[in-house]
Amino acid sequence: MSEYDRMRGNDLIRSLMKLGRRRGVPVRVDAKRGKGSHLVLYFGARKSVVPDPQRELKTGTLHGILKQLGLTPGDLG
Numbered sequence: 001m002s003e004y005d006r007m008r009g010n011d012l013i014r015s016l017m018k019l020g021r022r023r024g025v026p027v028r029v030d031a032k033r034g035k036g037s038h039l040v041l042y043f044g045a046r047k048s049v050v051p052d053p054q055r056e057l058k059t060g061t062l063h064g065i066l067k068q069l070g071l072t073p074g075d076l077g
Contacts, residue, residue, distance in 0.1 A: 006056060007056070007057055007062060008053065008054065008055060008056050008057065009039070009050045009051065009052060009053030009054065009055065009057055010053045010054065012050065012053075012057060012062065012065070012076075013029060013039075013041060013050065013053060015076045016041065016043060016069070016076075019071075019075060019076065020043060020044075025043060025044040026042070026044060027041070027042065027043050027044075028041075028042045029041050029042075029050075030042065036052075037051070037052040037053070037054070038050065038051050038052070039053060041065075041069075043069040043070075043071070046068060046069045046070055047068070047069075048064075048065045048068040048069050049065075050065060
């Protein structure tokens, strides 16, 4: 199991912020657009919903978020 398989929502957001800075892509998080503890994350023109950032993301959820943003797990490392 690799390190990205066990990632909290906050860790994912932090990794995507770094990746955005390296690639020159604007990244922002909008807590007001989500419901409850969910957040909406914008990576350039793409967006995805991140469930409760305090909790660990399941592998399928993490892969789904990355797919919506047009990224692969290898992009995070």
